Amino acid sequence: MSPQQRKSEEAGSRENERRRTILRAAIDVFARKGYHGCRIADVAREAGVAYGLVYHYFKNKDELLETVAETGWSGFVSRMRTVAESEDASLEDKVRGIADVAFEAYRVDPRAVKVLILEVARSPAGGHVVSRQQAFLGAIRMAAEMFARAQSTGELRSDLDPMLCASLLFGAIEMGLTAFVSGLMEDRSPEALDRAKVQIAESFLRGVLPGAAPSAEASWKQEKQSSGTRPKAGKRS
Amino acid sequence: MSPQQRKSEEAGSRENERRRTILRAAIDVFARKGYHGCRIADVAREAGVAYGLVYHYFKNKDELLETVAETGWSGFVSRMRTVAESEDASLEDKVRGIADVAFEAYRVDPRAVKVLILEVARSPAGGHVVSRQQAFLGAIRMAAEMFARAQSTGELRSDLDPMLCASLLFGAIEMGLTAFVSGLMEDRSPEALDRAKVQIAESFLRGVLPGAAPSAEASWKQEKQSSGTRPKAGKRS
DNA sequence: TCCCCGGCTGACTCGCGAGTCAGTCGGCCG
DNA sequence: CGGCCGACTGACTCGCGAGTCAGCCGGGGA
Numbered sequence: 001m002s003p004q005q006r007k008s009e010e011a012g013s014r015e016n017e018r019r020r021t022i023l024r025a026a027i028d029v030f031a032r033k034g035y036h037g038c039r040i041a042d043v044a045r046e047a048g049v050a051y052g053l054v055y056h057y058f059k060n061k062d063e064l065l066e067t068v069a070e071t072g073w074s075g076f077v078s079r080m081r082t083v084a085e086s087e088d089a090s091l092e093d094k095v096r097g098i099a100d101v102a103f104e105a106y107r108v109d110p111r112a113v114k115v116l117i118l119e120v121a122r123s124p125a126g127g128h129v130v131s132r133q134q135a136f137l138g139a140i141r142m143a144a145e146m147f148a149r150a151q152s153t154g155e156l157r158s159d160l161d162p163m164l165c166a167s168l169l170f171g172a173i174e175m176g177l178t179a180f181v182s183g184l185m186e187d188r189s190p191e192a193l194d195r196a197k198v199q200i201a202e203s204f205l206r207g208v209l210p211g212a213a214p215s216a217e218a219s220w221k222q223e224k225q226s227s228g229t230r231p232k233a234g235k236r237s
Numbered sequence: 238m239s240p241q242q243r244k245s246e247e248a249g250s251r252e253n254e255r256r257r258t259i260l261r262a263a264i265d266v267f268a269r270k271g272y273h274g275c276r277i278a279d280v281a282r283e284a285g286v287a288y289g290l291v292y293h294y295f296k297n298k299d300e301l302l303e304t305v306a307e308t309g310w311s312g313f314v315s316r317m318r319t320v321a322e323s324e325d326a327s328l329e330d331k332v333r334g335i336a337d338v339a340f341e342a343y344r345v346d347p348r349a350v351k352v353l354i355l356e357v358a359r360s361p362a363g364g365h366v367v368s369r370q371q372a373f374l375g376a377i378r379m380a381a382e383m384f385a386r387a388q389s390t391g392e393l394r395s396d397l398d399p400m401l402c403a404s405l406l407f408g409a410i411e412m413g414l415t416a417f418v419s420g421l422m423e424d425r426s427p428e429a430l431d432r433a434k435v436q437i438a439e440s441f442l443r444g445v446l447p448g449a450a451p452s453a454e455a456s457w458k459q460e461k462q463s464s465g466t467r468p469k470a471g472k473r474s
Numbered sequence: 475t476c477c478c479c480g481g482c483t484g485a486c487t488c489g490c491g492a493g494t495c496a497g498t499c500g501g502c503c504g
Numbered sequence: 505c506g507g508c509c510g511a512c513t514g515a516c517t518c519g520c521g522a523g524t525c526a527g528c529c530g531g532g533g534a
Contacts, residue, residue: 018481034360036273039521050483055523122359122415123271137421163422164413164436171412172405178359179404184374199401207444255511276491287513292493 019057022047023071026064031111035065035119069120072112073135076105080139084146091155092205094146095169099201102173103193106180114181117174140166157210169204176200256294259284260308263301268348272302272356306357309349310372313342317376321383328392329442331383332406336438339410340430343417351418354411377403394447406441413437 025047029038040061044051058064083089083097106113121136143166150156156165176196179185185192262284266275277298281288295301320326320334343350358373380403387393393402413433416422422429 052483118359122355160436164433167412167416168409168440171408175404175408196401199397203405203444207440289513
């Protein structure tokens with residue numbers, strides 16, 4: 001190992017050591033108190049470093065969140081892309097794969113997922129620094145394309161809007177995770193997590209795949225076999 | 238109309254006139270810039286009233302959001318309760334009814350729904366003001382109970398976790414609405430909305446009902462015109 | 475040994491925006 | 505008509521917390 005290598009490597013890892021410590025602390029604090037609900041001082045204390053050092057590594061508070069979002073999200077997206085764009089896998093497997101990726105991410109780092117879901121994906125953002133939910137929307141679009149492709153090969157019912165399918169899938173996954181994140185599910189064992197994952201993936205697939213259910217396209221036209229009066233409509237006087 | 242009635246009604250509505258104006262302005266501003274991204278001054282300007290008047294009607298900024306959440310959410314929950322707890326309706330109809338309620342709310346007041354979804358349901362806030370997401374979780378629990386009951390009558394596959402079903406349904410609906418809220422769906426016509434609603438409800442049902450398929454019941458065709466009498470989904474009390 | 479350099483420190487500044495309050499105005503009652 | 509009451513106003517206060525910066529070490533090189 002040459003001196004240069006050693007030097008730069010050491011320096012690099014040492015520098016990143018601190019940087020990472022701060023990032024880690026930021027994730028934990030954001031998860032606990034929310035982005036708006038915490039001060040930089042909290043992050044510094046959590047990281048065990050001086051207040052000013054945070055500003056040595058990050059331009060400002062916003063960049064801190066930005067970086068958390070960036071790193072966390074890019075990992076998820078690249079993994080998801082591998083799944084969604086694999087040539088030989090069936091749609092079913094892809095969907096299961098995506099659920100896998102999401103739940104695995106939660107298993108590995110629940111707090112980071114919490115921040116990603118609560119602060120990034122749903123940032124109310126009026127001005128919203130673009131990269132934020134743009135990345136999120138990008139993931140949905142990617143899924144939508146996957147579904148569109150699946151439609152052309154007949155793997156997906158053709159009467160569904162791909163974009164809506166993507167929303168449905170992500171909504172189900174996200175809300176499933178939220179149930180854990182928010183403590184709605186009291187049992188957070190790995191087994192419970194796995195069960196949830198499977199249920200979500202399978203229920204989604206049942207609802208969306210063609211065949212099996214006879215009523216696919218036909219049912220859209222079929223007459224109502226009146227199951228009681230259901231006086232509701234989309235219009236209001 | 239008795240004098241008392243008239244009097245109190247007038248007084249009530251006059252006082253509330255201002256109050257409502259401010260509330261309305263708050264919803265619009267929150268929807269546009271987010272809760273944290275706006276100042277009380279913005280709300281006052283939007284409402285066309287003096288800065289101080291906002292504090293005449295609301296204790297502080299938080300109570301403003303609280304009130305927005307309260308009113309918007311209670312309307313939704315009570316409507317949803319009527320649907321979820323109706324004795325004679327099938328699970329299918331209940332699910333469709335819930336989707337109806339949600340999408341109707343969006344049709345009537347998209348901005349309020351945006352605020353509810355973005356600022357209330359997912360308020361990142363660690364622990365604070367309970368009533369916020371507690372109400373949201375309450376709705377999920379209500380749905381979970383509905384699903385549990387449906388399981389006991391065999392209307393729902395018994396291998397599913399009711400709580401998870403509820404999460405799935407809400408996740409799908411919420412994300413569907415989010416797709417509109419965030420502009421992911423470019424077509425926001427009432428028809429597109431209706432299509433989305435139906436797809437979500439039907440996909441969910443297919444995925445979750447026992448047996449081969451949901452009893453093919455495609456009643457949305459006539460739904461569009463059945464508007465005769467319908468006491469539900471008439472936003473704002 | 476001493477000096478220099480850069481990671482590191484934390485007390486300080488300063489702007490922003492929530493919340494206050496002394497005062498105005500119009501309407502109603504005696 | 506005069507005095508009271510309460511909705512309404514908006515300039516002001518003040519605390520909070522983001523961001524700054526002058527200076528402090530500790531290690532490495534001369």
